[in-house]
Amino acid sequence: MRFFPPTSRVTVKFVSILIALGIAVSFLLKAESVMSSNGIQLPPRIVSTPTPSPVLRPQVRTRKYSEFPHSQKAHQMACISCHKFPSDNWKKVRSADSAFPDITDYPKHDSCISCHKQQFFSGRPPAICSICHTNPGPRNSSRHPFANPREIFDRSPKGKIAESDFSVAFPHSIHVDIVTGSRPSKAGIINASFLRTVVAEESCVVCHKTLNSQGDSPDEYFSPPPKDIGDAFWLKKGTFKSSPIGHTTCFTCHNADSGMTPAPSDCATCHKLREPIIQADFDPKLAAKIGVTERVMLDAWKTRTSAGTFRHEWMSHAELSCSTCHDVSSLVTNDQNTKKVVVTSCNMCHITPTTADGGVLNYEIDQRKKNPGFQCVKCHISFGGKPIPEAHIKAVAEAGK
Numbered sequence: 586m587r588f589f590p591p592t593s594r595v596t597v598k599f600v601s602i603l604i605a606l607g608i609a610v611s612f613l614l615k616a617e618s619v620m621s622s623n624g625i626q627l628p629p630r631i632v633s634t635p636t637p638s639p640v641l642r643p644q645v646r647t648r649k650y651s652e653f654p655h656s657q658k659a660h661q662m663a664c665i666s667c668h669k670f671p672s673d674n675w676k677k678v679r680s681a682d683s684a685f686p687d688i689t690d691y692p693k694h695d696s697c698i699s700c701h702k703q704q705f706f707s708g709r710p711p712a713i714c715s716i717c718h719t720n721p722g723p724r725n726s727s728r729h730p731f732a733n734p735r736e737i738f739d740r741s742p743k744g745k746i747a748e749s750d751f752s753v754a755f756p757h758s759i760h761v762d763i764v765t766g767s768r769p770s771k772a773g774i775i776n777a778s779f780l781r782t783v784v785a786e787e788s789c790v791v792c793h794k795t796l797n798s799q800g801d802s803p804d805e806y807f808s809p810p811p812k813d814i815g816d817a818f819w820l821k822k823g824t825f826k827s828s829p830i831g832h833t834t835c836f837t838c839h840n841a842d843s844g845m846t847p848a849p850s851d852c853a854t855c856h857k858l859r860e861p862i863i864q865a866d867f868d869p870k871l872a873a874k875i876g877v878t879e880r881v882m883l884d885a886w887k888t889r890t891s892a893g894t895f896r897h898e899w900m901s902h903a904e905l906s907c908s909t910c911h912d913v914s915s916l917v918t919n920d921q922n923t924k925k926v927v928v929t930s931c932n933m934c935h936i937t938p939t940t941a942d943g944g945v946l947n948y949e950i951d952q953r954k955k956n957p958g959f960q961c962v963k964c965h966i967s968f969g970g971k972p973i974p975e976a977h978i979k980a981v982a983e984a985g986k
């Protein structure tokens with residue numbers, strides 16, 4: 586029997602009213618007595634003019650609290666203490682036929698206020714509001730799209746330049762043969778390891794598709810190359826493979842009804858704080874010149890740590906099994922070192938017993954020996970001017986055996 590609503594609810598409501606009022610009051614107070622740090626009385630400003638005064642808000646303070654870092658020690662608590670699952674608006678964010686319980690909005694004020702009262706009430710508007718709000722004010726609750734779903738977020742000004750604090754931990758080996766539904770029933774009479782390879786490779790395309798495919802189009806290049814391009818590199822279509830950018834595939838199995846672990850609210854099993862990106866074979870200036878602006882493509886390129894020019898859609902590559910170059914059984918998706926494709930994967934075709942057999946690696950090594958300034962441009966962008974790695978010399982020596 587309950588005569589009163591649960592006290593916690595009342596308290597929460599009361600606190601949020603206080604906060605809302607507090608924000609409004611702080612805005613008004615700011616408008617009335619604006620005192621600079623060196624004691625000079627400034628004329629009052631209209632509340633809705635957010636133009637920062639250089640005297641009142643020095644650069645250091647404007648920059649601080651404008652970006653939310655998950656790596657901050659105090660922020661490393663249970664994800665769910667800020668990200669309540671599912672978000673209130675999950676049915677509105679996606680259309681009715683594609684909506685599923687998901688995390689689609691920012692944490693609310695009560696996730697921050699206990700520690701950041703000061704930041705919530707200082708500044709006009711306080712810098713911290715702009716993490717979530719587009720035009721913060723005491724009566725304006727309009728927000729940037731949340732980072733999920735990316736299909737919407739990536740088109741917003743905030744999404745275009747966003748970088749994630751996380752990488753995903755996805756164990757391929759326990760998934761690749763359950764993600765496709767088309768497992769043959771005659772399993773018993775087929776060699777088990779052969780079956781595994783065939784079925785596993787069918788699954789890859791569920792999560793990895795060729796981005797910006799050339800298909801039947803006669804235009805090979807991503808954008809028109811300069812007329813004097815010669816042998817220099819210019820991005821071609823179908824270079825990159827996509828990876829999942831959200832929960833749509835994962836939550837078909839990992840949902841509250843199925844009971845499969847991890848549950849959708851168990852964020853930290855799938856998301857791990859990202860290590861700094863190791864050196865990649867990438868040049869941001871060249872990417873800008875070519876006109877690559879889409880975040881999914883830039884993210885793939887920025888994390889290419891083996892061969893920045895390798896193109897998946899090229900016919901001689903596309904007809905190979907993915908396992909020629911990728912060993913998913915040893916792939917740890919949140920460890921960049923395990924994602925490297927070894928140079929011996931390019932054997933036979935680009936690495937040959939002698940240069941006369943046509944191997945481009947043999948040719949480039951010869952050129953480099955003749956001319957220390959020679960750039961290796963076939964497989965590389967920024968790596969092409971560096972010293973030749975031992976693994977390359979060894980690969981050529983072994984191809985000759």
Ligand code: HEC
Nearest residue numbers: 653660662663664667692696732748749750751852853856
């Ligand atoms: C103290 C509150 C808080 C905690 C705890 C927290 N988050 Fe967040 N999270 C936020 C806020 C605020 C944003 C929005 C930041 C932005 O858009 O700049 C966010 C955004 C995100 C994003 C999208 C942005 C990105 O960096 O990719 C992911 C993913 C995310 N959180 C996952 C997690 C996971 C996983 C955990 C637990 C390991 C976690 N969060 C814990 C507050 C929190």
Ligand code: HEC
Nearest residue numbers: 649650651652653654657659660667692696697700701716
């Ligand atoms: C448990 C206490 C706690 C909670 C809850 C918390 N923070 Fe923090 N936050 C800290 C501490 C401690 C720091 C580091 C000291 C500082 O800069 O104030 C910090 C730093 C920050 C910074 C400054 C980063 C920088 O260096 O520029 C931002 C922005 C921030 N928090 C935003 C938020 C937001 C938004 C929320 C709610 C979604 C939140 N915090 C929740 C304790 C907390």
Ligand code: HEC
Nearest residue numbers: 605608691692693705711713714717721722723724725726
């Ligand atoms: C971590 C993200 C985040 C930060 C930081 C943040 N807000 Fe909000 N704000 C929200 C969300 C989410 C809602 C919607 C709450 C809901 O639907 O219950 C909201 C709602 C509001 C509303 C509508 C009234 C209300 O309280 O529900 C106002 C006004 C508002 N915010 C202003 C601000 C101002 C001003 C600041 C800075 C002092 C700020 N917010 C900081 C996420 C944020």
Ligand code: HEC
Nearest residue numbers: 753755761764785786788789791792828829907911918924
């Ligand atoms: C259920 C979805 C799913 C399936 C099926 C799947 N993957 Fe993945 N794969 C992922 C996710 C998630 C990542 C991590 C992506 C990231 O880091 O953003 C990943 C990462 C990768 C990477 C590393 C990408 C990089 O950024 O360097 C390779 C290579 C890869 N997968 C190959 C394969 C191959 C080959 C198959 C088939 C045998 C396969 N995957 C099947 C979801 C899947």
Ligand code: HEC
Nearest residue numbers: 789793825826885889890891892895905906907909910926
């Ligand atoms: C001939 C070798 C080769 C084959 C075959 C191959 N890949 Fe790749 N793949 C690469 C290289 C090289 C990279 C770049 C790795 C790097 O630099 O970090 C790459 C990168 C990737 C990435 C990360 C995104 C990107 O494009 O950088 C994914 C995902 C991926 N491959 C999936 C696949 C899948 C799925 C297949 C089979 C359909 C496949 N690959 C076949 C060589 C290959």
Ligand code: HEC
Nearest residue numbers: 754755756760763764829834835837838845846847854855
């Ligand atoms: C076809 C169904 C299916 C899909 C789709 C799927 N999973 Fe799983 N996943 C499973 C099953 C089954 C397990 C094993 C559960 C268990 O042992 O209780 C699992 C386990 C996991 C684990 C835990 C592994 C461990 O060591 O405990 C992680 C992490 C995970 N999945 C992440 C993902 C991510 C990320 C995606 C989307 C890219 C995804 N899964 C898509 C079925 C699926």
Ligand code: HEC
Nearest residue numbers: 668670688732733749829830831835839849850851852855
């Ligand atoms: C079963 C694994 C799984 C669980 C559980 C999970 N996620 Fe994710 N999440 C993913 C994958 C895979 C992606 C897409 C790849 C990526 O973003 O790197 C993703 C993407 C996101 C994104 C888009 C952000 C971005 O920068 O790409 C946000 C935000 C997010 N997750 C937040 C959360 C939060 C918060 C929780 C817990 C309430 C959660 N996720 C639970 C697997 C999971």
Ligand code: HEC
Nearest residue numbers: 891926927928931935946949950961964968971972973976
């Ligand atoms: C057929 C393609 C191919 C050619 C040609 C090629 N490389 Fe590489 N290179 C790779 C691959 C694949 C990797 C990543 C795997 C590895 O490190 O073995 C790599 C890695 C590298 C790295 C990074 C090594 C590290 O330790 O992280 C450097 C530097 C490099 N190559 C320089 C060169 C130079 C200089 C040349 C010209 C003499 C050259 N490469 C020619 C394919 C090639």
Ligand code: HEC
Nearest residue numbers: 821892894895896899901910926930931932934935963964
């Ligand atoms: C089965 C043979 C084969 C393998 C293995 C192979 N390639 Fe190729 N690749 C070719 C052929 C054939 C061409 C077209 C002729 C040429 O450009 O050399 C080509 C072209 C290329 C091109 C130019 C593509 C274009 O569209 O301009 C690059 C870059 C390349 N390969 C990199 C690699 C790297 C890196 C590896 C190893 C990770 C690799 N290839 C493995 C056969 C192969």
